[in-house]
Amino acid sequence: MGMRALVADKVAPGGIAIRNLPEPEPARSEALVQVHAISLNRGEVWRLRAAEDGWRPGWDLAGVVKVPAPSGPPAGSRVVGVLGGAAWAERVAVPGSWLAELPAGVSFAQAAALPVAGLTALRILRLGPAILGRRVLVTGAAGGVGRFAVQLAKLGGAEVTAIVGSPERAAGLRELGAADVVTDLDQLQGDFDLVLESSGGESLARLATMVHPEGTLVMFGNSSLAPTTFDIRDVYLGGAVRLQGFMLFHGFAADPPGRDLAYLAGQVAAGRLDPQVAAVLPWEEMTDAVQRVADRSVPGKLVLTLDGGVPSRTQP
Secondary structure, rough: EEEEEEEEOOOHHHEEEEEEEOOOOOOOEEEEEEEEEEOOHHHHHHHHHOOOOOOOOOOOEEEEEEEEOOOOOOOOOHHHHHHHOOOOOOOEEHHHHEEOOOOOOOOHHHHOOOOOHHHHHHHHOOOOOOOOOOOEOOOOOOOOOHHHHHHHHHHHOOOOEEEEEOOHHOOOOOHHOEEEEEEEEEEOOOOOOEEEEOOOHHHHHHOOOOEEEEEEEEOOOOOOOOOOOOHHHHHHHHHHHHEEEEOOHHHHHHHHHHHHHHHHHHHHHHHOOOOOOEEEEEHHHHHHHHHHHHHHOOOEEEEEEEOOOOOOOOOO
C-alpha cells in the first residue's frame, strides 16, 4: 500500500507533480494524520525553483488523526498542524506537540491557512514591546503573514499601519484592523514602537530610522532580494532601538507550535480572526497555485484540498 504526494519534478509543468510514495512511518512521538487540506507559502515557491527531483515541499496541513502520538490530539480528531517539509501528501507523520485540535466551527480549508503565516505573525508580534496603545507598522501587509499580523496587532490593542505595494492590494486591510494603509514610505509619519519588516533592501534601511527610541524592528523576510545599506548612526543615536531577526522553525524545539495553533484556531472559531483564504483549489492544480503565488497575485492565502472539493466545516 502506498500514498500520493507532491514532489519536485523538473520536467513536470511548474516543476512539481503528484507521485506514488511509500506510507509514512511515524516515530514514537509522532501522530499519523490523514491530510484533507494544505496551503501554499512564498517560501515554498522559492525553494521549489531550486529543488532537486524528488524533494518534498509543504509546511501547512489540516486533517484527521489516524494514529495518535503519546501526547497530542486523540485518534479521530480534526487537527491543524505544521511540518518542516513534506506536508503535501495524503498522509503525514507529525510530532504530537506540533498539532492542535480544531473547534467544530473551523473548516479544514480555514485551518490549513493558519500554520506558517499565522504562527509567524503571532510570534513576531511577541518580539517587540507590549503593543496595547502602541504603534505597529506591517510591511507586505497584503500577503499571508501581513494579513494575520494586522488582525493580531489590532486584537492586541495596537494602532496598526499597513504598507502595501499598490492601492489594489490595500483592499480589505482597513476592515481587518489597519488604521492607516500606505503605498509609499514617504507617506509615513512619526515613529513606530514595532516594525514588522519583510521587504529588505531600501525599505529596511529607511524603516530602521523610523523606530521609536525604545522600539523594535523585526526582520522576517527579504522579498526585494536586495542588500540593505544604512548608516548605523541613524539608528543608535536615536536611542536603544532593537533590530531582531526571526526564523519560524528555529523556535519550535523550545516552544512547540501546538499551543499557538490552538490559539489561532480558537480565534477563528470565535470570529475574531479571518484566515483570509483567497481561493480553494484541488491539489491537482498545484502548478497553477504555485504560479499565482510567484506572481504575487493572491490577496491572502491559497488553500488546496486533497479530496476533490471544499471539506465540511464540521465533519472530517
